[in-house]
Amino acid sequence: MTDASSRLAETSAAAATGARPVLLETLNLKKYFPIMGGLLRHQVGSVYAVDDVSLQIYKGETFGLVGESGCGKTTFGRTILRLEKATGGSVSMDGQDVLALHGDALKRMRRRMQVIFQDPYGSLNPRMPISDIIGEGLLAQGDKANGWRKRSIRDQRVGDYLEAVGLRRDYSRRYPHEFSGGQRQRIGIARALALGPEFVVCDEPVSALDVSIQSQILNLLSDLRAEFNLTYLFIAHNLSVVQYFCERIGVMYLGKIVEVAATDVLYATPQHPYSVALLSAIPVPDPRVRTKRLVLKGDVPSPANPPSGCRFHTRCWLRERLGNPAECSTTEPPLRELAGGHLAACHFAEQVTAQAVQEAAATQSVIETAVDVD
Amino acid sequence: MTAISPAGGADPGATVPDRPLLDVRGLRTYFHVMDGTVKAVDGVDFSIPPGGTVGLVGESGCGKSVTAHSIMRLIDIPPGEIAGGEIWFDGRDLLKLSDSEMRHVRGGEIAMVFQEPMTSLNPVFTIGDQISEAILLHNDVNKKEAAERAIESLKAVGVSAPERRVKQYPHELSGGMRQRAMIAMALSCNPKLVIADEPTTALDVTIQAQILELIKALQARTGTALLLITHDLAVVAETVQTIAVMYAGRIVEAGTVDQVLLAPQHPYTQGLLNSIPGVKKRGRALSVIKGVVPNPFRLPPGCKFQPRCPYAWEACSASEPELLPAPNGAKSRCYLHSPEGAGRREAFEKSVAATMESVGG
């Protein structure tokens, strides 16, 4: 841990000299889940859910984290918030080593970091009135200074935050089943914000909602960000939502960050072959836009048994184009800076050009894309 | 619309030119539940020509799946009731067929692909057995031939090592593979119509792209008609020729993909297009459709969109509009396209032009 802390100090110092202050930073963050098996239920393997992720999130920004199901987005968010115990690496918030905190210091830190969950149905206790759902966290965080242990003060605050998310104060007496999906998501947001956090992990906050409600919630989240000076880690698999909502984006594949860039840069000139395919997969509502898609082969491999070298090599169109160079399957590509603030983890990122993408799309076989990757 | 006389079903293989393959007219499907009657589908009309592709879109609960299940006669009666309408398919009204006749249509002439393949594949039978069984039921072949055709059909949807896959159980396949197996099963009897109900909603975006490209390629190759159901306007934009937009159990707009998505003629469609987040809208608030989807037990009088519609006037709550022809050739269930609405149309068209300006990337 000392090693990590000294590096933390170093990078925070470096960040301090940079243009934008870093609020949250992870260094080589790892979260492995044990796979138990056999008669004696001993560990037979690991799910490498988050594997060596180093990221910086600037104060006040909305950082998008995208990638396919199971790539580790939620686990990354949960590990930062200490809802999962990290296997290795470090997390710092405002220069403080989050993973080393305990007792009162940890309790104070928890207030500053909150989460909004994807599922507006499953994340609210059906047997509790809204006042208790939102008040619970306040009670736990209550002290002399904020007075949250007192019911009247708590109720006042619950009402304030219900109003902040566009609900009526007197809804606090109702139960979750009395609300629609969009309203429940607002309650989840009120619960997270009532504690006055600085950093909020939004884990697919609109994925379960219809488009017309989705736009209401996105507007709400961006108003609240301005009002309360929030920094968001916005996890989503809907790439149109992320493009609209986030300033910078990290692309994840099998537990690793494979690309980081400003949103416009990423969408205009993705440099990692996986990002290219991911962006090419987005359906667009404009029938005039009919570019040929680059369709990826096969499924995402299991994070319990990730491919050697570059984890994307089993599905990589660029590798195929380059005649399957050995590095791809033997050497893990580091996340390296290609241009100011644009990072990608591919040995051959420079070869990802618009022409290469077009040619690869033109020569693919749409039907024979279901290859075995495991 | 003139009545089309049923062909009597003498030769179901013969398709009369110009006659739609599927013609749904005035379909009403209700559910009688404790709190009252849910009019899930209340007067739906649309048709699909042989080999045509139609997208049925709309938000959760608007009646898309109930429409599909009504066509397939999969509605549980009770609590459901087909309260009215006709479903003409290849010269017969499906609503008048006996259960055994319908069994031959279902899975044979009309096949269905569901959102979550796990619920529609039987977990205790192998993939091969399930496809073979469908083939045996609808074709005059023996078991061995059916097994061979099952392998071929898996190969046709790009499943690698199909000889091995046929021996596997659904849970042994990934989501994308299972959806391919469902499509293989649907196509194994050369149906005239495939109904795909949210076939990619449960899948990841790269797998969704694989499956959509696959559906398009197979549709073009086999010439099957396709009814694609989804809440995602972008998905239909790429996959079908014509679109029907549903709201509160009705079709509110119908036309070609270009008509509906480039020049929407119904305020609800405009609202949907407006709320899609896109790059051009960054830094600006998304426009929202005010209010919520109406409670199915308390539908508003007149136009069902009227409480949420920015253009509504008295006429809209007095009675419900029909599907009226719009100037661009599409149809829209909106009084803006009636003679009384003429004076208000300009404002609507201006606002649509602004919407279209902000959509797309």
Ligand SMILES: Nc1ncnc2c1ncn2[C@@H]1O[C@H](COP(=O)(O)OP(=O)(O)OP(=O)(O)O)[C@@H](O)[C@H]1O
């Ligand atoms: N408690 C757990 N025990 C074992 N494995 C887990 C646990 N939680 C997550 N995993 C595994 O870790 C990997 C990453 O999961 P995670 O939920 O972080 O993915 P995700 O990117 O959020 O996916 P989604 O888009 O589906 O939400 C997956 O393979 C998942 O099965």
Ligand SMILES: Nc1ncnc2c1ncn2[C@@H]1O[C@H](COP(=O)(O)OP(=O)(O)OP(=O)(O)O)[C@@H](O)[C@H]1O
């Ligand atoms: N068996 C049933 N009993 C009572 N109501 C039903 C039943 N099936 C459907 N409904 C109601 O009919 C309406 C239409 O449902 P339907 O499943 O067709 O919606 P949908 O458009 O497919 O929505 P989604 O996008 O969520 O799948 C809903 O209000 C639903 O609650």
Ligand code: SF4
């Ligand atoms: S390192 Fe090789 S396999 Fe990995 S993304 Fe780059 S080209 Fe593809």
Ligand code: SF4
């Ligand atoms: S009929 Fe009236 S309320 Fe209904 S969509 Fe048209 S303008 Fe709006």
Ligand SMILES: [Mg+2]
């Ligand atoms: Mg997740």
Ligand SMILES: [Mg+2]
């Ligand atoms: Mg449905």
